[in-house]
Ligand code: HEC
Ligand code: HEC
């Protein structure tokens with residue numbers, strides 16, 4: 001039997017450091033650049049300059065990768081390249097017809113280029129209407145969050161300042177391919193990620209808290225004052241890795257787990273009181289930041305042969321749980337940066353030679369798996385949508401992994 005500790009008093013959130021940095025992170029000119037770079041609706045790129053080669057005209061990641069192979073390799077392994085995977089595509093194949101306005105909101109983060117969107121809103125027609133987009137490129141849409149979505153506007157390239165000559169900002173053009181590029185300091189700041197990883201103040205709140213609040217969580221942590229940006233952890237040395245909750249090594253880097261047992265040896269009929277501590281020591285925002293993953297902390301007694309002792313399993317869950325329709329928050333046990341949770345395990349010892357076994361399991365797609373299951377059960381999608389969502393469900397169910405396992409003799 002699994003006893004849920006979540007509702008008890010055993011799970012305490014202890015404030016360790018409450019350093020709050022009010023440091024202004026973006027300069028006014030960076031703020032203006034970002035507002036122009038990330039409009040709510042991206043205008044089409046327009047026709048390429050006449051002197052562009054075929055390669056330079058292409059917006060596809062494979063073309064950029066001809067000259068930037070390391071970025072292509074890294075990006076391809078990242079979730080940004082899967083931003084139009086079966087989980088979202090399986091919903092949008094139907095939604096694009098039934099509700100293009102909502103679909104466009106999804107596109108704005110998952111496939112932001114106009115060329116990745118099959119419909120455009122035209123205000124030229126009477127009262128406005130959705131028109132088929134003649135520039136729509138279905139293959140580019142399936143590529144998800146492509147290089148050009150972050151780097152190309154009106155056919156012009158934008159990137160960070162060169163590491164070699166950081167003092168040079170603005171247009172750099174010395175006969176380089178794609179007419180050079182514009183060097184912008186904002187590329188190296190957290191603000192660059194904000195548009196998609198932070199909801200606006202007027203967006204939907206659940207229990208008073210935004211559904212996506214990663215940038216603000218970071219801003220209130222000690223990291224801005226230390227000059228640690230999203231890129232410092234997610235794009236080390238400018239690598240396009242973006243590893244997160246789906247990557248075991250990344251998650252391990254983010255937390256410190258320890259177990260405290262009583263100093264003296266325990267005998268049958270003694271009560272074991274152990275404390276499992278999980279500290280957010282290396283995550284730049286809440287651990288985890290979204291309401292989609294869950295982290296399960298499981299403890300139980302095992303005997304000398306390694307067999308579990310009946311009735312001793314206990315579980316605590318770290319995460320933010322909501323109902324599927326997001327109308328209600330059920331609990332929120334995420335750990336703010338610098339804080340920790342102390343989970344108490346109490347159990348009467350019944351035999352000799354017992355050990356405490358503790359495991360920490362991450363289910364990165366916990367919410368999505370439940371969501372896909374429910375959509376499939378309600379038969380709310382077309383044949384094409386259903387096949388995609390079945391694939392998404394399978395992927396979500398297979399994405400869990402362990403980050404910690406230990407056995408401590410009592
Ligand atoms: C024909 C080769 C070629 C192609 C194709 C190409 N690039 Fe480049 N790119 C270059 C070269 C060369 C530079 C200049 C690097 C330098 O001098 O710092 C550059 C510079 C850049 C920079 C600026 C780097 C910095 O230091 O900020 C970015 C960003 C960039 N390219 C992205 C892209 C993207 C995105 C695509 C596809 C839409 C692309 N490139 C296609 C060759 C190419
Ligand atoms: C145009 C929108 C957009 C921008 C800009 C953006 N992201 Fe993302 N990011 C996404 C989407 C959408 C996903 C989810 C992809 C998927 O799985 O469908 C994602 C996924 C991620 C993940 C993986 C999360 C996981 O579950 O493991 C990380 C890490 C991440 N982004 C970090 C960043 C950082 C750092 C920046 C800024 C340098 C950034 N992103 C900029 C849209 C964006």
Ligand code: HEC
Pocket residue numbers: 082083084085086087088091092102103105106107108109110195196197198199212290292368392
């Ligand atoms: C503000 C940006 C934003 C918007 C708008 C947005 N998403 Fe996402 N979406 C993300 C990010 C970031 C992630 C990755 C974080 C996570 O794992 O929850 C994500 C993950 C997902 C995933 C799970 C990963 C995958 O690709 O299977 C699905 C499904 C999804 N979004 C569907 C949608 C749908 C449908 C809409 C429109 C109703 C939408 N999203 C609108 C940013 C956004």
Ligand code: HEC
Pocket residue numbers: 061064065068071072073075080145146147148149150151159160161162163187188189192231232235237238240
């Ligand atoms: C989610 C947005 C995003 C996507 C998608 C993206 N990049 Fe970048 N790229 C960035 C950011 C941000 C930086 C700067 C990171 C920093 O300064 O720490 C960068 C830096 C670069 C640089 C300069 C690297 C250096 O060492 O100076 C190049 C070149 C580049 N990107 C090319 C690409 C190519 C090619 C792709 C697709 C295969 C791509 N990018 C996809 C956001 C993105």
Ligand code: HEC
Pocket residue numbers: 190193194197214215218223228229230231232233234243244245246250251253254255282283284285286287288289290291292293
């Ligand atoms: C000090 C390092 C650090 C900084 C700074 C940081 N992150 Fe993370 N991030 C992590 C680690 C470690 C994980 C894996 C553990 C987790 O998911 O909480 C992670 C996970 C994520 C995820 C996965 C989804 C989830 O629910 O956790 C996203 C998305 C993400 N980060 C985006 C960002 C963005 C955007 C910023 C900047 C506003 C940022 N991160 C700043 C270390 C960092």
